[in-house]
Amino acid sequence: MRILSEFVEGFDTLADLPPAVSVFGSARSKPDSPECELARQLGGALARAGYAVITGGGPGVMEAANRGANEAGGLSVGLGIELPFEQGINEWVDMGIDFRYFFARKTMFVKYAQAFVVLPGGFGTMDELFEALTLVQTGKVTRFPVVLMGSTYWSGLLDWLRGTMAVESKISPADLELMCVTDDVDEAVQHIIDADAALAAEQEALKDAAVAQAEAKSAEA
Template sequence: MSRQNSQAKNFASLPDPARRKGSVILRRAQADIPQSDRYLLDSRENQDFTHTDPWRVLRIQSEFVEGFGALAGIGPAISVFGSARTKRDSARYAQAEKIGSLIAQAGVAVITGGGPGAMEAANKGACEGGGVSIGLGIELPFETGLNEWVDVGINFRYFFARKTMFVKYSQGFIVLPGGYGTLDELFEAVTLVQTEKVTGFPIVLVGTDYWGPLLEWLRNTVAEEGAISVADLDLIKLTDDVNEAVRIVIESAHANGFTAAD
């Protein structure tokens, strides 16, 4: 057998990538379906009862019930956001791992999106630091499932239900370099604090080279136009020092009455 044919045979024997749909795992042709968020937001409604909005309300309700039930007893927690594309041999992966470990050593749980990259690194650090490692996954076309370092994992269909869990059970946010998903989570947190929808908690960006241009744009363009106030920029802290980042969020958690024994 030629090397090319052997490789093709070995590739064919590998399992197809899995998709998660809530608690359900789908493979092969069954995985080629639209996401639940798309069903909800698309105006071209399928009139089958299980695809109508009243039915979806029950499904959405179940996600909140499962999330609240699983996370209600975790005690103080810090959310760590970052790119799923962060390489395991990169300095950013090492930063995320150290952040997770330092948070855990302070007796505080670590919450991530449960995926690969920076999320995996923070979950790994939390495990190695002897803490609770939590992953909140989401149904995506390229979903790979929760990483192996997650102790408590929940898979969500809907982004808004998932983001509610991040905010409700976190006393602070550390944000590593990331893409659209990380930016979405960052600005969700900033908006909720700025509008006083939640009690103020620290939001710390790690990586001055990466985040500095964004903060400059907010200061020199957005604030200059009057779309935000200059004081709103104080809601975000920027550092390259992971020890400082963790210190800021842990001190805030303790100042708000949260301790490892809570």
Template sequence: MLRGDRKQGTGTTDQHLLDGRGPTDWVHTDPWRVLRIQSEFVEGFGALAEIPRAVTVFGSARTPVDHPEYQAARAIGDALSRAGFAVITGGGPGVMEAANRGAHEAGGFSIGLGIELPMEQGLNEWVDLGINFRYFFARKTMFVKYSQAFICLPGGFGTLDELFEALTLVQTHKITRFPIILFGTRYWSGLVDWLHDSLLGSGKISPGDLSLVQVTDSVEQVVDIVVRAAEGRGEDVIGTEDQW
């Protein structure tokens, strides 16, 4: 990570890769860029290969510390850790920080997968293992490969992006089905209604596709869903409901 005067050029690495405008020097630079992409996958696989089973928590980076959603994410991170799961987030502030904080304070494994952005963000202080990525697609692969469930708290475009990518991968059987949980019924109800009325109503998805998403306001239910899914895969589960 380079800051201040040491930052070279403008834009992000993803932007330079995907922007097809400008001179034809991309013919010479893109083949070498493949090695950088490869290195991100190698580094990610190497760092995460032996982590405990894990759950990814998504949500807004703009959520303030005194907001109820921050406290909910912190409680979720705590509860997941006590149930024997590592907690993975995007490593940033807001909801991500809260989930990492809850996991860290509970003595669990707190993981942050950061991303290069135009605005400097950095990994939050509650991350035990942090990896910074240049490319979104490399980072997304790590979220999917090393998570056994996705929990989405209220968030913006980034949260929606991760949510719908996970839904698509599960729907198309590209990954083994695992829980996708929306936390906050009031926030997500409009989206759920739209999925039912517009997508299902017009035949764009099948009735069973709606069952891929579960919505709740209960931290206990979140952990229960994750634990039951793990038990369904024949895994031993650490923790009890009394701890949650």
């Protein structure tokens, strides 16, 4: 019943959320760290581009992204998790939900976001990154941009993906293209905007094709 209630609360609370981007990163990052400054700039840029910003609601990178969105006049969302060593929802969140279960929380991150942006983080950040990549790779979600920010931090992982996973055919070369790696906030936001536009054009083309097919069948009848 607790699991069911978390899904219901999440769906009800976020049902009317505007287009949003989930931003991930370490709760342990210091406020004056480069990744927190980057996250704050990113939150503001996403808000100015018309996106709500969703984070895990905690301190560190999450708080910085929420703050950037809040200061830019955007909607700042925090999906918190009950952990013994972390603070509650940070002060820059406009809309917050607390979860006990990671899997219920991750569903909300994916269901209500148009993209993921992943900044330096630990095990939790890795979990969210590879969840997103798996969903895109397997076609469970489509046109879902995954942006890695902090190229120096991610370089070792990317080298291993290319030099070990891809070389041993555990992933395909095309899978490496699922990630956009950048340190530029404007480039990250533009990548997300372009993916949205591509998806909208694809959906419009499918709609037009369905209408034309229906009209052709009607004419034959």
